[in-house]
Amino acid sequence: MKRVKVAILGAGFIADIHLESYERFVPEAEVVAVYTRSAEKAKAFAAKHHIAQHFSSIDDLISNVDFDLVDICLPNFLHKEATLKAAAAGKHIIIEKPLAVTLEEADEMIAACENANVKLMYAEELCFAPKYERARKLVEEGAVGDVYMLKQSEKHSGPHSEWFYNIDQSGGGVLMDMGCHGIAWFRWMLKNNKALSVTASMKTVLHKGRTKGEDNSIVIIEFENGVTGVVENSWAKQGGMDDRSEIHGTDGVVYADLFTGNSVLAYSKNGYGYAMEKTDTTVGWSFCMFEEAFNQGYPQELKHFIDCVQHNREPLVTGKDGRAVLEIIYAAYASAGQGKKINLPFSQQAEKPIDLWLKP
Known part of the structure; x- marks a missing residue:
C-alpha cells in the first residue's frame, strides 16, 4: 500500500x-x-x-x-x-x-x-500508552470489579519551552499543559461517559516570577455513572518526571507508572482474564507485563x-473528544476562581481559559 x-x-x-x-x-x-x-x-x-x-x-x-x-x-x-x-x-x-x-x-x-x-x-497518547492500555484491559477482564474512582497525575519541575509560561500563548498553566491528559484518559476509560461536575484547586508555587499561570492543580470530576476522577498536575515537583494512574474498583486496584518498571501492578480479589483464561495466579497481587514500545504511546x-x-x-x-476535554478545563478554572463546584455542561466566554481563575 x-x-x-x-x-x-x-x-x-x-x-x-x-x-x-x-x-x-x-x-x-x-x-x-x-x-x-x-x-x-x-x-x-x-x-x-x-x-x-x-x-x-x-x-x-x-x-x-x-x-x-x-x-x-x-x-x-x-x-x-x-x-x-x-x-x-x-x-x-x-x-x-x-x-x-x-x-x-x-x-x-x-x-x-x-x-x-x-x-x-x-x-x-495516554489512550495508546502500553501500560495504560494494559491497565484498561485488566478492567475489561474483570480484575477490579466495578470501577468507582480513577486517578491520574503528571508532575515535573516545568516545561521545556518558554511559550508554555506565557498565558496569552498557552491559554493557561499546568492544567492546559498536562491536566488535559488525565481528563482525556478518564473519558477513554469510561467510554466517554458524561462529566457532571468539576471542583478544582490551583496555585502558583514555584514559578511566580515567570508566569501568571498555575503551576500546581488538583481537579475532581464527577461522572454520570458514579465514578470520581482525580487529576493532579504540577510544574513544581522536583526530582524529574512522574506520570502514573490508579484504577480503584470494588474487587481490586491497578497502579500504572509510566516511568518506573516494565509492568502494571495489580491486586485482584477474584482474578482476571476472559472466560477460561482465569487462573489462580491472577488472584491477589500480580505484575502484568506490556509489550516493549515507547512508554507514552x-x-x-x-x-x-x-x-x-x-x-x-x-x-x-x-476533535470532539478534544473539545470535551477543553470544556472540563474551562470548568476547572472557573471552580478554582469561584471556590465552588461547577456543573456541566459549562459555557462561559473567556479570552483564554485561565481568565476564569485569574478574573472570576
Missing part, C-alpha cells in the same frame, strides 16, 4: 518525539516536509531528520508539497490557524494537545474539518492515525 505523506508543523520537543516515532515505528508514513516560523530552525530540523523540504510559511508548504496529512506540533495559540488552512487544503489532521485555546476555536476547527470531509484526530497513536487515513476509518480519539 502507498505510504502516507506527512507534513509536520513545528520543530520543538514534541515534534522531535513524533519524528522519532515515525522513523522507528511507522514505516507506513513518510515525512516529506516540515514547517516552523523560523526558516533557520526549519532548515536545521529538516537536516537532522533527513526531511526533503522545509518552510517558514504554512501557505508555501501547502502550495508546494504533495502530502496527505499534517501533524500539528505547534504552540497552542497557533492550532486554529494551522487546522483551518490544512482543512481548506483537504488535508487530514492530527493535532497535539490541547485541541485549541478556547471552546470557540475548537468549534470552528471541528466544523471546518467536517465541512472539508477530512479526518481530525486529537493526539492523546506516541508511536501507537501516530500509527493508528496513519491506518485511519489509509483505510478511511474514524480515529478512536477525535
Whole structure:
C-alpha cells in the first residue's frame, strides 16, 4: 500500500518525539516536509531528520508539497490557524494537545474539518500508552470489579519551552499543559461517559516570577455513572518526571507508572482474564507485563492515525473528544476562581481559559 505523506508543523520537543516515532515505528508514513516560523530552525530540523523540504510559511508548504496529512506540533495559540488552512487544503489532521485555546476555536476547527470531509484526530497518547492500555484491559477482564474512582497525575519541575509560561500563548498553566491528559484518559476509560461536575484547586508555587499561570492543580470530576476522577498536575515537583494512574474498583486496584518498571501492578480479589483464561495466579497481587514500545504511546497513536487515513476509518480519539476535554478545563478554572463546584455542561466566554481563575 502507498505510504502516507506527512507534513509536520513545528520543530520543538514534541515534534522531535513524533519524528522519532515515525522513523522507528511507522514505516507506513513518510515525512516529506516540515514547517516552523523560523526558516533557520526549519532548515536545521529538516537536516537532522533527513526531511526533503522545509518552510517558514504554512501557505508555501501547502502550495508546494504533495502530502496527505499534517501533524500539528505547534504552540497552542497557533492550532486554529494551522487546522483551518490544512482543512481548506483537504488535508487530514492530527493535532497535539490541547485541541485549541478556547471552546470557540475548537468549534470552528471541528466544523471546518467536517465541512472539508477530512479526518481530525486529537493526539492523546495516554489512550495508546502500553501500560495504560494494559491497565484498561485488566478492567475489561474483570480484575477490579466495578470501577468507582480513577486517578491520574503528571508532575515535573516545568516545561521545556518558554511559550508554555506565557498565558496569552498557552491559554493557561499546568492544567492546559498536562491536566488535559488525565481528563482525556478518564473519558477513554469510561467510554466517554458524561462529566457532571468539576471542583478544582490551583496555585502558583514555584514559578511566580515567570508566569501568571498555575503551576500546581488538583481537579475532581464527577461522572454520570458514579465514578470520581482525580487529576493532579504540577510544574513544581522536583526530582524529574512522574506520570502514573490508579484504577480503584470494588474487587481490586491497578497502579500504572509510566516511568518506573516494565509492568502494571495489580491486586485482584477474584482474578482476571476472559472466560477460561482465569487462573489462580491472577488472584491477589500480580505484575502484568506490556509489550516493549515507547512508554507514552506516541508511536501507537501516530500509527493508528496513519491506518485511519489509509483505510478511511474514524480515529478512536477525535476533535470532539478534544473539545470535551477543553470544556472540563474551562470548568476547572472557573471552580478554582469561584471556590465552588461547577456543573456541566459549562459555557462561559473567556479570552483564554485561565481568565476564569485569574478574573472570576
